[in-house]
Amino acid sequence: MTDTLDPATLAATGPDIPQVRRLVTTIPGPRSQALTDRRTASVSAGVGGTLPVFAERAGGGVIVDVDGNSWIDLGSGIAVTNIGNSHPFVVANVTEQVAKFTHTCFMVTPYEGYVAVSEHLNDLTPGDHDKKSALFNSGAEAVENAVKIARAHTGRAAVVVFEHGYHGRTNLTMALTAKNMPYKQSFGPFAPEVYRMPMSYPFRDGPHDGAEVASWAISKMDKELGGTNIAAIIIEPIQGEGGFIVPAPGYLPALREYATQHGIVFVADEIQTGFARTGQWFACEHEAVVPDLITTAKGIAGGLPLAAVTGRAQIMDSVHVGGLGGTYGGNPIACAAALGAIEAMKSEDLCARARHIESIMIPRLRSLAQSHPEIGDVRGRGAMIAIELVQPGTTTPDSELTQRIAKACHAQGVLVLTAGTYGNVLRFLPPLSIPDHLLNEGLDVLEGAF
C-alpha cells in the first residue's frame, strides 16, 4: 500500500486510512515473512508474538501491514490506543514538543507538561479529596512505585494481591502477578511479603455474591496477616490478563471498607481498565469505589510510554524528597501525547463511545453463545469484552478451541487476543475510534469462525 499522505496532512487529519478489512496476500505476506526471518535472527526468542505480520500504518479501527493487508484491530496494542492510532491531537502535540526539546529530566530541569498531566490525573481520577501524582515509564514501574509509597506511608511490609491478577514483569511485579507461564517460569526468586487472596470470579464461584467472596479474602487477611500489618491491597477493578474477570457486585466495596478500617492503602491498578476503556474514565467508578492510589499507563498517552501513580496528597507526600523518580519518568514528549489523548477523550466523549461499543458487542456475543454452548460466559464493560470457552455445559476450560478460533479470525484479517489463567478467554479491546461497520464485520468473522 503506497503512502499518499505527507506529514502536514497527517498532522491535520490523522492517518487517512481506508476503514476496510482487506487481505491482498497470503498471511503472512512476503514482506512480513522476510521481516520475520530478520526478527528471528536478531530478536530474543523470549519476546512473544501474536501475529506473524509487521505493521506499516494504523488508525481508526485498522492496522495495515507491510504487504498492504488491512486488518480489523480488536486489540488496540493491548488497550493502549483507546483514542485510535496516531490521533491528530497526539500527532500535533508530539510534533510540536519534539521540535522544542526531547528531554531534560524532570528532576533536573522541570517542564510544564509533567505538571499539566498531573493536574489532569488529579482531576479525572475518582474522589474529590486532594490528590497528587508522580509519572513513570511503564505500568510495572507505576505499580512498583505504588508499593513503595504505600510502604513509606504505613511503615508496613505486606502487600495483598489476588488470584488471576496481573501487575507486570519486573521482579516485584512478577511476585504480584498470579500466573506462572509465561510470566514467572524460571525467573525467581521473587520479592517477599506478597500475599494472594481469593478473587471474585462469578462464572467459576457458583452462587456466592460479591460480599461473601470478599469475606473469604478478609478472613484470610485477618487470620494469616493481621490487618494492621498490611501496607497495600492492590487490585484490578476488572482483571485484564486474568481474563476480563468482572468481580461480583459488592466485592470491591467490601475490600475498600476493610482497607479503610485497618489503615491499608487501597490501590486500584487501572493500567488496562483506565481512560474511557470501560465506559467510565476509570472502572472503579462503576461501583463508586474511591481508591487511595490509582496506577495508570496503557491508554494514557495514545501509544507513547507513560505511566502514573495518583492518589491522596497526604499519602503521595509521605515519601522523603528524592525517594521517587527516574531518568525518563514523565518524558516531555510522552506528556505532550497524554495531553492530546486526554483532550481527545473529552472532546469526543469516548466514555460514551465505549458504552456504545458494549451495546453492539454484548447482544451479538450473547446470541452467539445461545447457539454455541462452548461459549460459557460473555462478560466485560464498555470496550473491554470477553468470551470464555469451555467444554459445553461445564466450566472445564477449552484453551485449544480458544487458540483455534483466534487463528481462524487472524486468517480472515481480524486481530483478536487471548487471555485468562486457563488460556481459554478471547478478549476484545477495539480502539474506541473503530467505526461501527468494522466492529460488526469483526464480529461476523468471529461468528464464522465458530
Ligand SMILES: *Cc1c(COP(=O)(O)O)cnc(C)c1O
Ligand atoms: C499491562 C499491565 C501492567 C503492566 O504494564 P506494563 O506497561 O506492561 O509494564 C500492570 N497492570 C495491569 C493491570 C496491566 O494490564
